[in-house]
Structure formats: structure tokens, C-alpha cells
Amino acid sequence: MSTAKLFKYRLLSHLPGAPGRKYANKYNVRGAQWQFMQAVRNSAGKVCIDLGANMGEYTRMLASTAKKVYAFEPDPWTCETLRTNLKDLDNVEIVEAAASTSDGTVQLFRHPDFDKDPTFNSQSSSLIATKSNISHDNAQEVRQVDLLKFMRDLDTEISVLKIDIEGAEVDLLEALLDDTELLKRIHHVFAETHETRIPGHEPRVAELRRRAYNIKKPNINLYWE
Numbered sequence: 001m002s003t004a005k006l007f008k009y010r011l012l013s014h015l016p017g018a019p020g021r022k023y024a025n026k027y028n029v030r031g032a033q034w035q036f037m038q039a040v041r042n043s044a045g046k047v048c049i050d051l052g053a054n055m056g057e058y059t060r061m062l063a064s065t066a067k068k069v070y071a072f073e074p075d076p077w078t079c080e081t082l083r084t085n086l087k088d089l090d091n092v093e094i095v096e097a098a099a100s101t102s103d104g105t106v107q108l109f110r111h112p113d114f115d116k117d118p119t120f121n122s123q124s125s126s127l128i129a130t131k132s133n134i135s136h137d138n139a140q141e142v143r144q145v146d147l148l149k150f151m152r153d154l155d156t157e158i159s160v161l162k163i164d165i166e167g168a169e170v171d172l173l174e175a176l177l178d179d180t181e182l183l184k185r186i187h188h189v190f191a192e193t194h195e196t197r198i199p200g201h202e203p204r205v206a207e208l209r210r211r212a213y214n215i216k217k218p219n220i221n222l223y224w225e
Contacts, residue, residue, distance in 0.1 A: 028223035032190060035221055039160050039188040040065055046159035046187075051099045051147070051172075054078060054123060056085040058162055063089050066159065070150075074098035074108050074142040078122040098127055099147040100168055101175045108142045109134035126166035132197045147172060148179055156185070163191035164224065167198045173208050173222075177215070186218040192225050 040061050048062040053071035055078070062069045063086075071086070072095045073079040079096045086092050098106060109128070111121035112135035124133045127144075151158060163169045169191050176183065193208075195201035205222070212220035 029225055032221045032223045032225070035188070035219070036160075036162070036190050036224070037061075039190075039219075042187075043159040047154065047156050048160040048162070049147075049151070049158055050162050052162075052164035052166065053082055053094070054164075055119070056082045059086060059092060060089065062160060062162070063092050067091060068093065070095055072097060072099045072145070072147075074127075074140075074144075075110070075122055075125050076140060076142070077118055078125070081119075081122075095145065097143040097145040098168065099150075099163075099165060099172060100127065100144050101146060101148065101171055102144065103146045103149070104144045105141055106144045107139045109136060110138045110140065111135065112137070114138055124166065126168065126194075128167035128198055130199055131167050131194070148175060148182060151182060151185070158186045159188065161186055161189045161218075162224070163189065167194045167201065169193060170195075170198075170201055170204050170208070174204070177208070177211050183215070183218060189218050189220045190224040191220075191222050193222055 043062065043066045045067045048066040048069045050059045050062060050069060050071045053059045053073045056071065059069055059071040069092045071082065071092055073082050074097055076096070079094065083094055086094070098108060106127055109126055109131065111124040111133055114121045126134050129136065163172065165172070173191060193205045195205040209222050212222055
């Protein structure tokens with residue numbers, strides 16, 4: 001994505017009505033991707049965290065520059081695949097756990113057609129029982145980790161925190177934004193929000209975006225996808 005095209009989308013986002021909203025969305029999404037690649041380039045010798053690592057595509061990008069990447073993936077099948085995909089990387093530590101605001105054991109709900117195509121459908125797995133594209137029939141019991149405590153215990157700065165955890169990001173981000181001391185250790189946060197699939201999340205995500213806009217550090221982008 002060129003900076004010229006980003007600038008074009010930004011200008012067109014000021015159009016009235018639906019055209020402006022369309023280009024605002026393009027600007028936000030493409031801008032997040034561009035910012036992520038810039039953040040990766042600036043992560044040399046630093047620590048990054050990938051929440052919802054799935055098959056490891058973005059973990060590998062982070063690991064190309066970072067000193068250390070912690071990749072969280074709670075689903076047993078997906079995590080085993082992740083280990084296979086990243087076995088050549090000695091700077092990645094895979095954490096088979098869901099990231100949240102407390103330690104414990106929780107239910108992870110899979111897509112109803114998970115077994116037909118686990119590679120694709122593993123992207124939908126969620127801790128949120130009301131998410132629209134999951135089933136209660138094939139839930140997995142998984143470990144859950146208090147991510148804020150995990151980051152405090154690392155006792156180091158985090159260059160990139162990437163969050164794609166299918167709805168569980170809302171609780172986590174609300175807690176993280178309340179922890180001003182921990183926020184100071186983080187340089188970039190990129191999170192995908194899933195409010196269109198989860199009842200009640202839209203106003204909470206809107207409030208998170210409002211809060212994030214007023215935070216100078218870290219750079220918080222909630223338009224990742």
C-alpha cells in the first residue's frame with residue numbers, strides 16, 4: 001500500500017454519506033496494514049506478542065526482526081499446526097493458551113464446520129459463547145492466561161502487541177487501557193474487533209476507539225483485519 005493511495009483514501013473519507021464512510025473504512029484498514037509493516041521494521045532486537053497466532057503468518061513477520069515473539073494460540077489442533085509451521089524459528093515461543101484478564105480454564109467454541117476445513121475455520125474459534133459463527137457442540141477446554149500479568153512479569157518493553165482473538169479483545173483492551181503504567185511499556189497495539197458478530201459489543205468498541213484516539217502512547221490501531 002503506497003502512501004499516495006493512503007492519502008487519497010484519507011481525502012475521499014471526507015465525502016458526505018456512504019461514499020465517505022466507504023473510503024474512511026478503506027483508509028483505516030489499509031492504514032493499519034501499513035502501520036503494522038512499519039512497526040515490524042522498527043522491532044529489531046525487541047519483544048513482540050501475537051495474540052491469536054493461528055497458522056503463524058503474522059508471527060513469522062514479527063519474528064523476521066524481533067528478538068523474541070510470544071505467540072498465543074489456544075486451540076489444540078491449531079496450536080499443533082502452528083508449532084509445525086514455525087519450527088524453524090528459534091526466536092518464537094508458542095503459548096498454548098487464550099489471552100484474557102485472568103488465569104484459569106475456559107471453553108473455546110469452534111466454528112460448526114471446524115472438522116470439514118480446520119485450516120480455514122480455525123480463524124473463527126472464540127471464547128465468546130454468543131458469537132454468531134461458533135457452535136457449542138464442539139467446544140474445547142483450554143488454558144487461559146492473564147495477559148496483563150504476563151506482560152508485567154516479562155518486565156520489558158513490548159514493540160508490537162497484535163490482537164486477533166475473536167471477540168475476547170474487548171475485555172482485554174478495556175483492562176489494558178485502564179492500566180496506564182503497563183501501557184507505557186508498549187509501543188504499538190494492533191487489534192481486530194469483531195463487534196458485528198457479537199451482541200452488545202458495538203458500543204463498547206466505539207468507546208474503546210474513542211479512548212484509544214486520545215492516548216499518545218502506545219500507538220493503538222483498532223482497525224486491524
